[in-house]
Amino acid sequence: MSEFLLILDRGLDILSIAAMVAGVVFVLAGAIGVMRLPDFYTRMHAAGVTDTLGAELIMLGLILQAGWSALSLKLALIGLFIFLTSPTATHAVANAAYRAGLKPLLKRYAPDSEKDGGKA
């Protein structure tokens, strides 16, 4: 019986490490996307999409580490808040930018392609 519990514990550890590493990869990808992408709307996509998934995966890994406790409940609450508010905030920023008249970059490398009539 104790061997089974040990294996279960080890499995939970591995699952939590995998979730946290995947979450960190998503968070870093979002940060690099925000730095590298050419246009406000593409940056918003990188930040919004990867932040939500990365945060949720890190929270999941921490919950698996914490087990059944009040700590775990608080972590789940934070995860729920982030899951609800992050897409809402991203949508609000995008809506505000669009209403303010910020144009999306439609062509690839717009300043050059405008010279040759937008064919490129």
Add this chain to the structure above:
Amino acid sequence: MPIVDFFVAGALAIAMAIMLARLFIGPTLYDRVLALNSFGTKTVLFLVVFALMVNRADAIDIAILYALLNFISTIAILKFFRYRSLEVALTRMERGEIAKKQAEEEQKT
């Protein structure tokens, strides 16, 4: 497990530094707002991971508070830059009521 927490906290710190750079160089205002919001989310994650790393579970309450505050502040910043004021009503019904009150006050004077 503390080793994993350490690596996660380090990666989150790097992501926060990148977000700060975008916050300072962002060409438009909305880039800055987006970077601020994303920075706030990463701050919440960093607080949680750091609290579990040093075994101070109390700090997670602060992370909950910060998650709520971050969302409210983003919406407030956007509203301010849209209307140049925080007093403007957001729904059409409230706007109608405010306009009605203003018209009544103007009739009185």
